[in-house]
Amino acid sequence: MREVQSEAKTALVIDERDNVAVALTDLRKGDVCTVRKGGEVEKLVVSEDIPFGHKLAIQEIGKDESVYKYGEEIGRMSEPIGKGGWIHSHNMYCERGMERG
Amino acid sequence: MGDKFMGYRRKDGSVGVRNLIAIIPSVFCSAKVAERIAYQVPGSVYFRHPVGCSQVGEDLEVTARTLIQIGRNPNYAGVVVVGLGCERFSPYELADGIAPSQKMLETVVIQQEGDSLAAIQKGVKYAREMQQLASRQQREEADVSELTIGLNCGGSDMTSGLIANPALGIASDKLVEQGGTSILSEITELLGTEHILARRAINEQVAGEIREIIRRTEQRLKRQTSESTNKKRTHLISTGNYDGGLSSVVEKSLGSMKKSGSAPFSGTFAYGERPSAKGLLLMDSPGHDGEVTTGQVAAGAQIILFPTGRGTPTGFPGVPVIKITGNPRTFEKMKENIDINAGEVLLGKKTLQQMGEEIYREILEVASGKLAKAEILGHDEQFCITRLP
Numbered sequence: 406m407r408e409v410q411s412e413a414k415t416a417l418v419i420d421e422r423d424n425v426a427v428a429l430t431d432l433r434k435g436d437v438c439t440v441r442k443g444g445e446v447e448k449l450v451v452s453e454d455i456p457f458g459h460k461l462a463i464q465e466i467g468k469d470e471s472v473y474k475y476g477e478e479i480g481r482m483s484e485p486i487g488k489g490g491w492i493h494s495h496n497m498y499c500e501r502g503m504e505r506g
Numbered sequence: 507m508g509d510k511f512m513g514y515r516r517k518d519g520s521v522g523v524r525n526l527i528a529i530i531p532s533v534f535c536s537a538k539v540a541e542r543i544a545y546q547v548p549g550s551v552y553f554r555h556p557v558g559c560s561q562v563g564e565d566l567e568v569t570a571r572t573l574i575q576i577g578r579n580p581n582y583a584g585v586v587v588v589g590l591g592c593e594r595f596s597p598y599e600l601a602d603g604i605a606p607s608q609k610m611l612e613t614v615v616i617q618q619e620g621d622s623l624a625a626i627q628k629g630v631k632y633a634r635e636m637q638q639l640a641s642r643q644q645r646e647e648a649d650v651s652e653l654t655i656g657l658n659c660g661g662s663d664m665t666s667g668l669i670a671n672p673a674l675g676i677a678s679d680k681l682v683e684q685g686g687t688s689i690l691s692e693i694t695e696l697l698g699t700e701h702i703l704a705r706r707a708i709n710e711q712v713a714g715e716i717r718e719i720i721r722r723t724e725q726r727l728k729r730q731t732s733e734s735t736n737k738k739r740t741h742l743i744s745t746g747n748y749d750g751g752l753s754s755v756v757e758k759s760l761g762s763m764k765k766s767g768s769a770p771f772s773g774t775f776a777y778g779e780r781p782s783a784k785g786l787l788l789m790d791s792p793g794h795d796g797e798v799t800t801g802q803v804a805a806g807a808q809i810i811l812f813p814t815g816r817g818t819p820t821g822f823p824g825v826p827v828i829k830i831t832g833n834p835r836t837f838e839k840m841k842e843n844i845d846i847n848a849g850e851v852l853l854g855k856k857t858l859q860q861m862g863e864e865i866y867r868e869i870l871e872v873a874s875g876k877l878a879k880a881e882i883l884g885h886d887e888q889f890c891i892t893r894l895p
Contacts (some may be wrong), residue, residue: 413562416750419668427664427751457835458664458815459750475667477702479757499754501698 414451416461418442420476422466425460427474432461451491457482472497504505507525508684511873513580513643513652513808517608520580521652523808523873525643526551526580526824527610527636529629530573532600533558533593539614540588544631549637551582551823553889559593560653570595572778572891574603577611577805581824583643584636586608586629591617608634639792644876651685651784653873656802656810657765658692660795662895663750663815667761669832669858670813670848673766676862677811677869678786687784689802690766693723694793698756699763703788707771715774719790720841726895765813775803795820796890799827809872810888811865819843821880822888826872829879830865845879 414436416426426440432455440447440463447463455461460474467485471478472492480499486492513521528548531540533571534556544552546549553576558567575587577600580830586833587748589597601613612632619625657678659666678688690696696703700720707713743758749792751759766786773783777791778801803825812818817840819828831837834849846868850856856864 417668427668439702456751458833460751460753475760477760478756478762491774493751494753496747497753499756501754503758 411501414438416440416449419474420462422476423473424462424464424466425472425474426463428459429459430460431455432459432481450489452487453491455491462486462488462490464488466492509650510647510688510796511650511870512875513648513873514583514643515646515648516580516583518606519647520607520806521808522580522583522672523653523826523875524581524824525549525583525640525676526581526813527633528553528641528824529633530577530585530587530600531555531558532573532587532589532595532597533638535559535586535590535593536616536625537614539625539629540586542615542622543586543625545632546626546630547637549641550633551886555889555891557891557893558595560596563894565580566594568778568894569891570599570603572800572804573600575778575780575806576800576889577604577778578607578609578873579756579803579806579825581808582609583640584633585612585802586632586636587611587613587631588625589613589615591615608727610639612636649685650681650870652759653681653809653869654679654687654689654805655869656689656799656805658795658798658802658810659762659765659813660820661751661814661816661818662747662758663762663833664752664761665750665832665836665849665852666813666815667758667764669851669861670815671761671764671832672863673832673848673858673865674765674811674813674830674852676859677767677865678765680862680866681869682767682786685784686834687781687806688766688769689789689805689807690763690786691789691791691798691802692718692762692793693791694727695755695762696759697719697724699759701761703766703771706768710770712773715874716771716788719774719788723790730895731842750815765811775805778804781805786810792892794890794892796888797892798831799825799888800890801892809869809871813848814844817843819880819883819885820887821883821885823886826878827880827885827888828865828868828872842883843879
């Protein structure tokens with residue numbers, strides 16, 4: 406467990422169409438995170454604490470705009486988010502699986 | 507020529523990867539007697555379940571055909587059916603259903619024997635005789651096309667969709683390429699991916715079946731929603747999934763479908779059925795791990811492949827369940843439960859492709875006799891027959 410946490414702060418963009426990266430380590434507010442996207446690497450300042458496995462925005466996403474992971478829409482933002490912010494169920498909604506019968 | 511493994515050839519042509527005696531109660535009332543029989547005969551497994559009586563219609567049919575097909579799974583050299591005597595699904599119907607597999611088969615009925623003790627005694631006698639015969643059988647070489655694997659993930663976190671599932675997909679593709687069979691299920695965790703799966707169907711009929719199976723499941727989930735207890739929740743994500751970083755059912759589904767690799771879907775089939783097609787198949791099933799693996803074993807799966815991000819210990823009686831985690835922390839914590847550490851991909855020590863090949867080799871080794879960790883620890887809780895509303 407410690408081994409992972411001692412690694413450099415990294416995040417991975419799965420598909421080039423994605424606007425989020427997945428945190429491969431626990432991230433803290435103010436950390437400079439290395440975001441890997443294909444062969445490219447970008448440094449990004451993390452704007453809030455983000456747990457391992459959770460998503461961070463790699464660009465600004467407006468209210469009701471789509472969140473893309475795996476190259477597909479996984480939901481939309483219920484409020485705007487800036488680069489380096491944490492995206493999860495508190496600020497993202499997905500209508501699929503939420504409709505009433 | 508495909509890759510080979512060492513298995514037990516059965517009279518009906520199928521190949522088992524284990525050589526056990528199955529003690530199967532036809533009804534929940536005979537579960538304890540079945541358990542006592544199994545305890546006294548090494549190399550036997552029993553199947554505790556709460557069904558077999560007081561059921562009607564399709565619900566009873568699913569129970570009946572699942573129990574029959576479990577008994578026909580090639581991992582079992584012989585079967586002792588244990589009935590009570592007055593149940594709706596009779597022990598003789600169960601035995602008659604298993605009989606075409608031509609395996610060793612006996613039936614014990616408690617009410618006929620007199621009491622539990624007499625029934626246990628008779629069952630033990632049958633099971634011991636079968637075990638003695640089974641123990642003389644040797645493993646022989648079989649082609650990988652004789653293998654059927656079930657794909658099922660549980661306790662998922664984001665590493666499942668990112669690493670363990672895609673690596674398993676590579677292994678599954680390798681098996682399917684060589685004529686083997688791989689079964690994707692967990693329809694509740696495929697909502698939102700139907701367009702992608704349907705594109706991979708071998709023809710329009712199979713594409714239509716895939717879309718229809720997912721549509722029906724979603725309709726059922728909507729009917730079952732209870733606004734008062736769980737506001738606007740018609741999807742299935744557990745607390746641990748959210749904690750692990752999954753934020754929507756579509757996000758979970760996209761990761762879930764990665765287990766099936768990129769092979770074309772050659773068919774679909776219903777729960778409790780034995781499919782006639784080979785290759786990559788979609789089984790109509792709920793999302794509950796135990797119900798899924800039970801359906802897959804009934805379909806003939808000799809091995810279950812089970813990615814888990816958060817970690818889960820469960821196993822199936824007489825069928826190896828190979829656990830794979832893409833989360834290095836989970837592997838550290840649950841080393842005794844998890845067979846494959848795909849977390850090495852996350853740490854950059856191995857590529858996804860290398861991991862896929864490692865999983866494929868593990869499938870062949872386990873098929874040839876290597877015990878999965880769930881077997882060593884005696885985990886058998888995944889046997890659960892689904893109920894229909």
